[in-house]
Amino acid sequence: MQNESNGLNDIASILSNPILNTDSYKASHYLQYPPEASAMFSYIESRGGRYDRTLFFGLQMLIKEYLCRPVTPAMIGQAKAFFTAHGEPFNEAGWRHVVEQYGGYLPVRIRAVPEGSVVPTHNVLVTVECDDPQVFWLASYLETMLLRVWYPITVATQSWHLRKTIRGYLLKSSDDLAQLPFKLHDFGARGVSSAESAAIGGAAHLVSFMGSDTVLGVVAANHYYNETMAAFSVPAAEHSTITSWGRERETDAFRNMIAQFGKPGAIVSVVSDSYDLFAALRVWGTELKQAVLDSGGMLVIRPDSGDPRTIVLQTMRALEASFGSAVNGKGRRVLNNVRVIQGDGVNPDSIEAILAALDQAGFAADNIVFGMGGALLQQINRDTQRFAMKCSAIRLGDEWHDVLKDPITDTAKRSMKGRLTLLVNRHTGEYRTTTLPVAWNAHMVEGDWEEALVTVFDSGKLLVDVSLAEIRRRAHAHEA
Structure with a gap:
């Protein structure tokens, strides 16, 4: 009791x-802590990792969920x-x-770079300060919760870099760059550790893309970032909806998909490797070809086993033999009425390999869409971008003192010291981390450099409530 x-x-x-x-x-x-300690200052940074730049995202979710209630x-x-x-x-x-x-309400002040900012590693992204002598330690106590921002940042960062890869191949081989936001679909919901991971990671992916089957990620993006509908999906078959018909009736299962969902302008995705992918491709190109054409929709074939690079190319060639293709303005071939979605073995390396193979074979990147699961939301960790939150300054009595760690056994773990901020060059967009001057104010300007951090939370109040639309504009403002 x-x-x-x-x-x-x-x-x-x-x-x-x-x-x-x-x-x-x-x-x-x-x-x-020292008995005379009266205030504390901590910061969050990416100390390097797989990518040399990070896309900042997800702090607003954490603040709304955990810090705005007393x-x-x-x-x-x-x-x-x-x-x-x-x-x-x-x-x-x-x-x-x-x-x-x-x-x-916790008497802490949190400042951060605006969400959607793409910042080189080894720069301060978030600062946390508490200047109440009775609870100054809150600036460090919140580390466990706040440092989990590594997860949405890392997912968003990976997706941003994958968008760059896919965009490069579209620029080279396609006449239609508008399809870019739908080229990498989130298949990760079942592969994550929890519903909360699906929500947070799924939302982070949507900074760079607008296709997702991770319902909780879309719901989170809508809720925490003020969207009506952050992403979209299409009717798609899974193996159970095909194999439940039995092997001898696989063609009927395929035909049912077209009958149910094949409408003018619609997209329908059908997994086709339940038994024999190549036999299924022959059926699609002969017995079911006219039904596909008559539907007015776009059939997307999903080969779901085998070596991704090899299977995608074989699938593409079989579909071209049946449905034909047209040469676009870049001299690449675009399939008629059909596309391919690869959802097995998809990761940053296989995406690059598949796109390169298609390009070498003369196919436009228009023909392929990727569905990414575990590698998108789960096969990352805090060390992917080497995230850390450290105390960098403490006030003893009335005077601030620098704090740092500098282990001789691992110089990469050397932390920054002082009350820190991030500056951005108004002309070049370059970032640099520096210490705050004694007479600091939130609108400091130093020549061509100005404050990049903004106060997003103070003593229970969320001070910035940004939309996903604004984050997307910021993240992709300088696409080249």
Whole structure:
């Protein structure tokens, strides 16, 4: 009964309690700082990794979900009971100060580069500051929750770079650049660790693309970034909807797809490797060809097994033999009435390899769409872009002091020091991280350089509520 009265059996309330959204050892840290500490400053950066630039995205989701609701006495009681039983000290006085002095809203200031900004690694992206001497440690206590921004940033960064790759092949081989936002479809929902990952990662992908089957990602983008509908999908077969007809009736299953969904201007995707891909391609090109043509829609064939580069090219050639193709303005061939979607073994390397093979064979990039699953939302981690959040300054009494780590065993982990900010050159768009001057203000201008960070959160208030449309414009403003 004691556990129930403290809410320790109510998993929903535990997961929504910001005091518990941390690492265990953080509970003891308030006793470890110098006794004269009165304020703290921390920052988040990508210390390098797979990509040399990161697309900043996802902080607004975290702030709306976790920081815009107040800490309550019940949450304090719940956290106290947990940490006491867990073997950690608990700063009950500090948390009660938050409730009594600030109505439960955390007295921290968060500044960040605008979402959609593409920033070179080794630059500050977010800063967190708390200058209340009684709870200054909050600037570090929030690390566990805030550093999870690595996930949407990394997904968004990978998708942004893949968009660049696909765009390059479209520029080389296609007359229609408008199709770019629909060339990489999110198939990742079933391959992630949780529904929350599907929502956060799925939304991050949509900064660069507008096709998704990850429903929770689209819902999250709509909700947290003020969209009516952030992405779209089309009717598509899965193996169960084909194999349930039996092998001898596979052609009937295909015919049903066209009858149900094949309409003028519509797109219908049909997985065709349930038994024998090449036999299925012959059926599509003979017995079912006229039904496809008469529907007025676009048939998209999904080969779902085999070596991706080889199978896509074989599928393309079989469809061209049946449906024909037209030569576009770039001298590349575009299939008539049919396309291919590759959803198996899709990752950054295979996308490049497939596009290169198609280009070498004379096919336009128009002919292919990619569906990316585990490699899109799950096969990344915090070290993909080597994200870290570190304390870089502490106020002792009335004076700020630099803080840094500099391990001789790994110089790559050397942290930055001081109260930091990010500047951007108004003419070149170049970024550089620097320390704040003593007389800092949020609109500082230093020659051609001006503040890139903006205050997005302060003491429970979200100060910037950006739309996905604006983020997309910012992310792709300089596509070349």
